[in-house]
Amino acid sequence: MNASGGSTDNTGNRTSPDGAQADKVRDREATKPxxxxxxxxxxxxxxxxxxxxxxxxxxxxxxxxxxxxxxxxxxxxxxxxxxxxxxxxxxxxxxxxxxxxxxxxxxxxxxxxxxxxxxxxxxxxxxxxxxxxxxxxxxxxxxxxxxxxxxxxxxxxxxxxxxxxxxxxxxxxxxxxxxxxxxxxxxxxxxxxxxxxxxxxxxxxxxxxxxxxxxxxxxxxxxxxxxxxxxxxxxxxxxxxxxxxxxAPVPPSPADLPEGTPGRTVVDALAANVAKMVEWDPKVRNDEWDSVHQMRVATRELRSHMQTFHGILVGDHIGRMESELKLLAGVLGVARDAEVVAERFEKQLQREEADVIAGEMRAELLEDINQDYARAHRRVVAALNSDRYLKLLDDLDELLADPPVNPSAGEEALAGELSDDAAAASDDAAGTTAAAAPDAES
Known part of the structure; x- marks a missing residue:
């Protein structure tokens, strides 16, 4: 983790200018393909x-x-x-x-x-x-x-x-x-x-x-x-x-419902959410910069949309998937919180007033604070490797392929719900970004 802003090389791996961080990255890279x-x-x-x-x-x-x-x-x-x-x-x-x-x-x-x-x-x-x-x-x-x-x-x-x-x-x-x-x-x-x-x-x-x-x-x-x-x-x-x-057999794909129907609108919105979550999955595993944050936002947005579509999507399995998404977002949230703390701490150590802290002590402090993130990231990867998470992805595919749409759902109600939910998702992403930003003064 590069808490001071981060960058990636042409293979997508996170890089860091800090010596202690670089040693940690090299140790991790030695065990990877x-x-x-x-x-x-x-x-x-x-x-x-x-x-x-x-x-x-x-x-x-x-x-x-x-x-x-x-x-x-x-x-x-x-x-x-x-x-x-x-x-x-x-x-x-x-x-x-x-x-x-x-x-x-x-x-x-x-x-x-x-x-x-x-x-x-x-x-x-x-x-x-x-x-x-x-x-x-x-x-x-x-x-x-x-x-x-x-x-x-x-x-x-x-x-x-x-x-x-x-x-x-x-x-x-x-x-x-x-x-x-x-x-x-x-x-x-x-x-x-x-x-x-x-x-x-x-x-x-x-x-x-x-x-x-x-x-x-x-x-x-x-x-x-x-x-x-x-x-x-x-x-x-x-x-x-x-x-x-x-x-060869074909994997499940989103249902091709008629344009302009509530079912089509729901499927398109959820399919975009699922695709974003799947896109960030390998980046989180590889500990790429900002990946935990982005996958957490995608997961919460997907759950929020599913809650918004209550009454349009029907069935007990909808609630079960929402619960699984909530648990996943929680695991990602712990890692994200630890990442934000580490970012702020390293930023403070770069301030002029922090020169009183010797180099060796500075490295030890950084290593200690980043251990929390490292442990949280390992828990995230364990969650992404679990049968529970992999089944969730399959269940989401099946939901999109055969959506249990309530035929009496109204288009006007759907439009209002989507508008409110999009605003909530935007506020959530903005709030997370603001939380990650270091204070201007402290």
């Missing part, structure tokens, strides 16, 4: 195409070639929740980065998390094997996967011809891959496919620099001249699945 930003361009390549060299490309001073035999099993739920959310989860052997990999969208790029092979386990072989995915690797997608079983959906084998490109200082700046792929969809109706594709991926700091973007543009132009065209598929997995994805 690795993460890096993947910036690449993908191309479909004809079988007869000759892979180009890049020694003449500005910025490239040399290259090193090797061949890697890779084999990956891709995992998802029966209804393909990860794939539909543009995430991929795999266990891959071969190559320098073999292990468990999770890829998540991040703007125009992807964030790739990795854990070593021995962090998880496989029991059995092939499509019938049972996979134990590293728990930490699932944290960013737990709100998507929930308690649903993960199983193999595709196998992708790849003979990868790699050219690592170096700059004049001998630093690896990009990797060109000539992939010869054989893939099998394990979904009903799936089959085997073979294809060739080219990829170029930026390495290290090049992934986030203007220099890297220019290099990617230049290398991509070379590949197009050599006969490649930009890939229409977002990933090898989607190419492997092909049309077989159409036969």
């Amino acid at each position: 690795t993460a890096f930003l993947e910036v690449e361009a993908r191309f479909a390549a004809p079988e007869e195409a000759v892979a180009p060299s890049f020694g003449f490309v500005p910025g490239v001073a040399g290259s090193k070639d090797e061949v890697r035999e890779l084999s990956a099993m891709y995992l998802d739920t029966e209804d393909l929740r990860l794939t539909r959310a543009k995430h991929t989860l795999r266990r891959r052997t071969g190559g320098p980065d073999e292990g468990w990999h999770l890829k998540a969208p991040k703007g125009s790029a992807r964030l790739e998390y990795g854990s070593p092979l021995d962090a998880g386990a496989v029991h059995g072989e092939g499509a019938d094997a049972e996979y134990e995915v590293p728990a930490d690797l699932l944290a960013p997608v737990r709100s998507i996967v929930r308690s649903h079983k993960l199983g193999p959906i595709a196998r992708v084998d790849n003979e990868r011809h790699v050219s690592v490109l170096f700059n004049a200082q001998g630093e690896a700046i990009a990797e060109f891959c000539d992939d010869h792929v054989t893939a099998v969809s394990l979904l009903p109706g799936g089959g085997e496919k073979k294809w060739r594709e080219w990829e170029v991926e930026l390495l290290g700091d090049m992934a986030t620099s203007a220099e890297g973007a220019k290099l990617l543009e230049r290398v991509s132009a070379v590949l197009k001249v050599a006969g490649a065209v930009e890939s229409e598929s977002p990933s090898k997995l989607r190419t492997a699945l092909g049309d077989s994805i159409e036969g």
Whole structure:
């Protein structure tokens, strides 16, 4: 936690300028999966195409070639929740980065998390094997996967011809891959496919620099001249699945009720609340800046809307879900309160009058005050990992998919209730923000 304002790096992790805080962050990071930003361009390549060299490309001073035999099993739920959310989860052997990999969208790029092979386990072989995915690797997608079983959906084998490109200082700046792929969809109706594709991926700091973007543009132009065209598929997995994805079950989705009806208004409002809560879930787990606050606001707003819609939504299960949301907001509230206290305390220590406190004592005080937040955050993560919370998310999906709407509900009453509730939610968010702000004087 960075109580003095906070920032995040390009993987979303919270950073802090304070020495004691930095040590705490490093200790926490040592137990987490690795993460890096993947910036690449993908191309479909004809079988007869000759892979180009890049020694003449500005910025490239040399290259090193090797061949890697890779084999990956891709995992998802029966209804393909990860794939539909543009995430991929795999266990891959071969190559320098073999292990468990999770890829998540991040703007125009992807964030790739990795854990070593021995962090998880496989029991059995092939499509019938049972996979134990590293728990930490699932944290960013737990709100998507929930308690649903993960199983193999595709196998992708790849003979990868790699050219690592170096700059004049001998630093690896990009990797060109000539992939010869054989893939099998394990979904009903799936089959085997073979294809060739080219990829170029930026390495290290090049992934986030203007220099890297220019290099990617230049290398991509070379590949197009050599006969490649930009890939229409977002990933090898989607190419492997092909049309077989159409036969898979579909997760619950909000009911498509007639426009202008009370039911449609209610579903749209609650769906937006649920989406916001799910969006903040992985950020809270990762302890990103302001995430606890935002998820608490989303949770309270969702509960407030559900209370507002009494008489429009009917059924005993509505009250049960409201109670669960109240409990969740309470756990988040304890962590948020501890966060605010720590922020104010650190702000006070930065005042000129606080110079009388020696550096070592200052660090000890900060560590002590942040322990309260650390404990509260661990309780939040435990709550988000609980079967109770994951069932709540499923129950909310079912509510949106089949809303128990009272057919006699009036449109005018609904409009008034929504207006009052929106004002209350705005006041709640403003009040929380004001509570977090340090006093101008003390």
